[in-house]
Amino acid sequence: MSNHPSTSGADNIYQPSLARIVRILPQIEDHRLFQLRFEDSGIRQSFTYRPGQFVELSLIGTGEAPISISSSPTRPEVIELCVRKIGRVTEALFRLPLNSLVGLRGPYGNGFPVEEMEKNNLLIIAGGLGMAPLRSLLWYALDNRSKFKEIILMLGTKISEEMLFKYELLSLLDRTDMKCLLTVDKDEEGIWPAQVGVVTKLFDAVKVDPEITYAAVCGPPIMYKFVLRKLLERNLPKDRILMSLERRMKCGVGKCGHCSIGYKYTCIDGPIFTYWDAINLPEMI
């Protein structure tokens, strides 16, 4: 038949490329940061992505799982994935020794609209594993510092032992070109060098100019509830609040149907949605 798209060449959209685990950085319990390097030098050089995009990670013989890219495209050659051990694929990953091979395909998803966010204040609000995709955005913005106005990071965890990227983030406390607000709910021993209290309390310390601010929020459902309320109280437009959403995914490319919400596919229309999209989609949050 005539009018079908071209199927020539080796462009199989489901083809994972081999990547080697070159570093493993333990984070908190059951969370590790994996540094991966594509085996093929061509792919290594051409692979680029937007903050907020994800890859499909293949553990040979176990299967695939979507994982956000935690590194920033401003730092090429390796990509970093922060993974929580929770099921089959992630457990298999945690069993692998350094230098093992895994499969990667992507990058997928829309990512953050960084061009649109430039020239604005950036308010990054993270909880738990939500820091994984937001770390990419954070470093992207810091590496392109002059393109953004104010940069504010708000991160909350229950106790300091549960903070992902803790040392990396603590080192940001010294930067004068951004505001890094790290809070723990409880600090019984009184050793935490930054804020104490729930993440929404951090709002007292910042001024949000709704005209020139984008907020990027990612964390557990309960956090969304309170953070969104705060942002709306400060009149941030609903389409300037960006959030990353998780759904079960299989293909990552809009074919298998698994990630559908209402009339969008999380994998290609998301995983970054504006709050406005979110309230207009059934079953969204």
Place this chain on the structure above:
Amino acid sequence: MQIVKLPKENLDKFMGGLSKFGEIHAPIKKDENTYLFSKIEDLSKIELNYNRTILPPKKYFLPPNETMFRFSPEKGYEPPQDNLNKKYVLLGVHSCDIHGLKILDLVFSGTYVDNYYFTRRKNTSIIGVSCIPDDMCFCRSMETDFVEDGFDLFLSDIDDSYLVRIATSLGDDMVRANQSLFKEVDKEDIAEYKRKSNERKNYFKIDLELYNLPEIMDLEYESKIWEEIGEKCLSCGTCSMVCPTCYCYDVFDQLNLDGKTGERRRQWDSCLFKDYALVAGGLNFRSERSARVKNRYFHKQRGFVAQYGRPSCVGCGRCIQSCPAKIDIVEVMTKIRSASYE
């Protein structure tokens, strides 16, 4: 479009000549009132007067399960060497099913083109055939009762002949290869064709009113009707399997006995299955059966319209015929509509 005429007494000869264009698959009768698309060894088994096959032709393009890759720890994932390029002739496809394939084309193309699907699509020629609706057909409501493209040839029954529409160069080759079997179309043939297609309109027994349906779906999102249907539905997934436009699939790695090498496979899945929307941590976005049933209808009549500009239902009636709980999409949509105007 070129149109010629094939007298019915020449049909067998014509079908016989098709084998040089590929392996012939066509509907055969399984039992009383059940038909299926099958490989044809004996032309006399072909049944061109059928209502619907159990499975639609999608099985040829998105097989119930298939190997996507073979894997080994050293080489990673390699596409199988299986011959996706084998030629097929799919004969006797109804208009609604051709529309079904056109809908799948939308899904499997776009930014990311699924080569497994399209390689098979390219290597399969489609010969359509006209049909008479039964009491479960509502293709007319879905605007799929006629088809203008998506086939190589289309045979329309005009009593002792078929009018043959030639839509592609390959279709033209098929006709040319058997030129002596065909005749020119005359005025009477055209009159007969028009009479038949006008008459066909009257055979439809059910109607799914599309008018502002997406809007109504939004308005009735919280309707109790979904719970009622949810209580009847068995989550068996049959409706998805038999549907020409349901494309959801699952992917998994299957190990060989050596525990190292194996295959990555995909197989048909259904959004009606309980684990379909489960995410890490055991959170299931659609653990209620009613939510899953609603999702299926919502996606077909609302979501797909937003994504691709038309509903992803072609009115073939298969889900009505096959549902063990007797859930009927036309009844459900009619109910939804009437509830909103009460």
